[in-house]
Amino acid sequence: MVRAGYPEHCSLDDARKILLDEFANSQRGTEERETLRSLGFILAGDILSRRNVPHYTASAVDGYALPASATSGAAHATPVVVDSKMFSWVNTGMPLPSTQGADAVAMVEDTSLIEEGTASRLKIFRSLTQGENVRAVGEDVMSGQLLACRGDKVTPALLSLFLCAGVDRVAVCSRPKAIFIPTGNEIVSSERWFSAEKIEAGLVADSNSAYAASMFSSWGYQLDVGPILADDPDVIAEAVSNAARCYDLVLVSAGSAKGRKDHSANVFSRLGRMLFRYVRMKPGRPAMAANIGGTPVICVPGFPISCAVTLWSLVYPLLKILSGENVTEDYISEAIGVRNDIEAKLTVQHSSPAGVAEWLRMKCASVDGAMLCWPLSAGASVLWALAESDGISFLPENSLEHPSGSSVTVRLTRNVDFSRRLLFQGSDDPAVGLLVPIIRQKGADFVIRPVGSMAGIAALGRGEAHLAAAHLLDPSDGTYNTNYIDRFSNGRNWSRRLIFHREQGIMTARGNPKGIFCFRDLASGRVVFENRQPGAGTRVLFDHMLKENGLEKNDVAGYDRISITHLEAANKVASGVADAALGIKAAADALGLDFIPIAREPYELVFSERFEEHPASKILMDALESEEWRESVLKMGGYEWPV
């Protein structure tokens, strides 16, 4: 699409091609570096050896140098004995003596020295050919030999080869100088962010500078970071124009979207030539690039994940080109630091927008031999998901529907020992979260998907969890879990283990400003309620209480609002987005909320027969018995151990 005089909304492939073609010949100059300081640089010329390596005829073993002809016919049964004038000891690497006509070396284990006073003779058990166990001059490298070509990267092996070959200095491509310019009135420097007692609403930390500089560092490059600029087109224009003069690559953070403060496109057009605006990828759509006086200037979107994918997919290959390096086919994996790719089955359906490539942050687990995966979050602003993910799935623009159970490629960015990772799906509880560091310290891993009690045992039924947890009340008989497990286990022999009882109740703001004293007050119309997702045990309890109190869903304002965890619900109340929520005492306590007790529930682990075969199951069971865990759970409040 060209409407603005330059391509808009191009595919990622097109955007990258435009960018790389534009700057294909914009490598910085070359420079001479000491070989010892050239690691990782790209050679600007071919390198020829200046020396023969070795530069002398050397022994390749420890033993005796002598003329091969003197050993003729030697064997274990018929050793040959030679006179002291004929041989001399050489260590590995020592030059062959030039006297004596020595042209081979007998390994010490093929000889026996006969000491006879001052003289000595040598018994040899193996006949030698001329040159045997001898390293000829230039055997490794000959003077004038081509050692490496222009465009090669200096590796540790090349560097030490150059050294041996007498190459003390090498011409390399200069590294591009790059700068990152954060913009935005709302952006707060890390110094202020860390030191401020209270941060005003609307302000955000300048995390993109830190992320970009860290990524550059992991790629072996330096990235300067400029001061944070206000949303003023003139200020931005001056800074960008200066940077384009002094640097080889300029990254401008944010201002590329269509918000009222997004000045970057205007600034870029004013200063130079726009190359493209908007890339059909999610996140990362507002990425944009321009040529300003011959310098590439890339506008990196402000959302952290959008910033990250723009760095991986556009900045990294450009950096390679500017450094004189080739861009490999799988440059994205290289940029992200992918260790290997795995195929995994999606545990949830995923719809990818039409015509748009999509980046997903994936979590993975292996259950009963099946590799499973699920996206952690689709939000571009959610840094946690990037840090927590095991890898990235890149869904190309022509991929649309990914039904649950379909296979996707996950590019793993960390080493995971999947054989020691347990996947827990089920009822959310902060006490379960406290198990994670304990289990991790024992060398196993524990991944929690707080999907709710019902979804947890359903996942167990589908083989998509090692274990589940539930507190599902059956109002018809007042039992917990039994009837639900019967329904989902399908006759399989699942085990249950009661972990603790916990208190459920109504969480309200401290001081209970809305005056909520009993369940019926939630239907007073004065109160916005925060509910939990369908299938959550807490919601089952809430529905049961509604019925017991003769109320309907519609009587409760906010019935359709959904938090996924107790802490999330508590947080909604704490931050005033909701007035009340049903949840456990520990969550209310954690956020300093008032708590009106409603019920005491059993919280049970549910697992299949195969669970106990898992290498991490004993570590989990030990953690559940550990003093460390029990103490920290009791500290939260609202828990009781089973007697």
Add this chain to the structure above:
Amino acid sequence: MVRAGYPEHCSLDDARKILLDEFANSQRGTEERETLRSLGFILAGDILSRRNVPHYTASAVDGYALPASATSGAAHATPVVVDSKMFSWVNTGMPLPSTQGADAVAMVEDTSLIEEGTASRLKIFRSLTQGENVRAVGEDVMSGQLLACRGDKVTPALLSLFLCAGVDRVAVCSRPKAIFIPTGNEIVSSERWFSAEKIEAGLVADSNSAYAASMFSSWGYQLDVGPILADDPDVIAEAVSNAARCYDLVLVSAGSAKGRKDHSANVFSRLGRMLFRYVRMKPGRPAMAANIGGTPVICVPGFPISCAVTLWSLVYPLLKILSGENVTEDYISEAIGVRNDIEAKLTVQHSSPAGVAEWLRMKCASVDGAMLCWPLSAGASVLWALAESDGISFLPENSLEHPSGSSVTVRLTRNVDFSRRLLFQGSDDPAVGLLVPIIRQKGADFVIRPVGSMAGIAALGRGEAHLAAAHLLDPSDGTYNTNYIDRFSNGRNWSRRLIFHREQGIMTARGNPKGIFCFRDLASGRVVFENRQPGAGTRVLFDHMLKENGLEKNDVAGYDRISITHLEAANKVASGVADAALGIKAAADALGLDFIPIAREPYELVFSERFEEHPASKILMDALESEEWRESVLKMGGYEWPV
């Protein structure tokens, strides 16, 4: 095997286990670092968020904040119009206004602003639910939430997450301080190596320090390098004992074998407790380790490749352990920097020694859909092979015979575009070598295996080369190549292309000290001859000349000595190891030898029908026509273009 009071000749797995078990609890202490300077460090404790992220209720889009209830029933056909008091503009990330009861944001594209003088009204085309397009407090991260566990590595994503979460400092495991101590009277510092006009026989460059420091640097670690020590046990003992006090990891280069100057084992035993000596791997056998006052001290063998494999297989995992990191299953690939593994067919038979693991430096090429590989050199001293290799094959100790054609795994350490790599097998000629940089600059690649004329066309016949080159005289009719090609092509339609004629002759030392004037002088008994390998065109020529002169192999001293290339043979003469060799004028000229012309030969490329389909074939053909190549060939001397 325990004979010395500690295990000797252990397997690599055992050696590593002994080492890692011994120092499993020897991590250095912990330190606090600024989060912004913690990239790559291992966390020494769990990290909890200190902030809600976001810390305020924020708009997730650009649009109008308003109460969701006011949009009830809005649709494209039935827009809802709200009053100016009901809505206000918000940019993405801006806080929701606390007045007006705003609890949702209408995306700008779902609205239309009706300007009416100073007031304005908003038309909304989509009904909203409470909280829609709103980011709740703590949506990304909640205060107190576990962000990372002890033992996690600080990645760019974690680092910026910590920043957002208000974590300004983190406790990390201190990095081990490591030192490399080169030893050996024969070792010359790089300064002296570079500056000396002439290096005495027996001296070698200190390349291992540079290699080790470069590898540490590529792993993100610093390695100090001590001064080079003489082969004096007391000097070494003092240095090692000081280093063990001041450092967390000490590497001593060389001195671990059984040579007369190998003092390290005695020194280690004197100062501390030996852990093992000799590892059943090739190269790398003399690796050795000790615990000296609680500090790991590893003796790294002196041969460059032995040094390299010891660093990869023993030092790297120990470094991880000392840093508080886990050792992954595939730590060797991680250490070497492997990008991916491929399966490839060996083009040569390889015998691996019994009970010993072996490291091979592999070169690979893809011919007609088959991935081929061959080891570059088995020598532990040969640095060139490591720099030139595409990857490493690790043959475990139970693997013995690898017949030609069998499959091995190659761990690729560089990115190779195999679709653009040509494999040339055949007659050696330095002029062919000059094609490499020219072809490389055009984005293709040209790998030369100088196996000789006959082996080259045989490889072409087996589908193990894209092209061959030959100059094979048939003495029966005086023709070149035709009869040989008929034999190997098996009726296939191979093409030939005459590249040049070149002069062959006898190469002797400058001044011709042995007085060689005609072919028969080679059989005078005064002269040591350097021959070429069977199947080399030059050897075929030599055998023919022998016959013509009525001579036998046995008449020529050195007939069984083999050089693989013209330059290698010339080098043997130049360095005095041989008196004469048959070879081309260019090689004699390159090394300043005298040259007695014997024959003028056609040098032809041979290739199959499929060659021209190869993406790099045109680049090769262009290179053969290029002025650049022809000029540099003519400069060498002894070549003539076909007329």
